[in-house]
Amino acid sequence: MSAHRIDGYVIVSADGMLANADRVMPDQLKFKGDQEFFNAALDRVDLIVHGRHSFEGQPNSPKRKRVILTSKTAALAPDPSNPNATWWNPAGATFEQACDYAGVGSGTVAIIGGPEVFAMFLDRYDTFWLSQAPHVRLPGGYPCFPGVPERSPQAILAAHGLETGEPQSLDAAHDVRVTPWRRGSGIQTSV
Template identity: 50%
Template sequence: MSYRFIGYAIVSEDGMLADAKGTIPSSMIVKADQDFFMRGLDAAAALIHGRNSAEQPTGPHRRRLIATRHVATTASIEGQPNALHWNPQGIPVEAALAALGVTGSDVAIIGGTDIFGLFLPRYAVFHLTRAANVRLPGGRPVFPGVPEQTPEQLLAESGLEPGTPTVLDAARGVTLVTWSSVMHAPRD
């Protein structure tokens, strides 16, 4: 079983996913980024996220692992036949994905901080969108270690290389950079 872990995040200028209360401000909701994100989710065999990220419009048909410390390994979720709770300390992600019925392919990692950090050494690709005109001091960082280091520094230290920036919204200063691992080359 071979999995490609692909991260998706939009962050503020200071590397935050949300403010201190966990709220994503409207200034970081960008239609072009949302469209890109949803296309990525549609192409993924499964999603992995924490409980707060579960509020994303992921749809009941998507296979999902929802990380939690409240189960030993994995556990079914009542009313969600395509989702499992998963304890990253209790069982390897590959075993949890197999329990979910996913035997390979692309897996989208959609947050939050601890989940993004957990996969930092394993990303094949990380799509990092920046809202350059938004600052969220004291907010929730994309990775553990931010703001001491930038998200870009942490991605580079993990062996990913940046691609060419794509402007998603020039007026709002929103750009997307796809970081790729040399060890996990993108598929054609």
């Protein structure tokens, strides 16, 4: 059993895209309520994991410990441009080794993308926070998971044992909501 709690975070368009065809998150997918939710969540985690093209770009971003997936190293290496970042090649080291190298042996890890990084953890998420902008479409865009749009992000999460929780409104004017998808929560009883 892992010493890490693993949470995923993404906002997607109605068609399951996290970016446009140029792999850029367009302004129409940026909502103040979602950005505040995301920023507050990242301020509470111990480590952020993402690919080379993903980055949250927030005021606290440089202070956050992170692991960046890359093929620029055989296994693990310090990021020469960021003292809080570790480069990780999953072909040469395990996730746990990457966390240890980054100095985070336990705690909460936030996975923030891109699609291949999200997919690596589909069987390990404790909670995946799926925000959706139902009035935004990005035809030909970049999907949040491999297999989208043929299957919805929700169908992919459910196929990996995650169960939907109660959605919360992040922007009522645009119907943007975040839904927690949790690993087999089941019924809890007190002992």
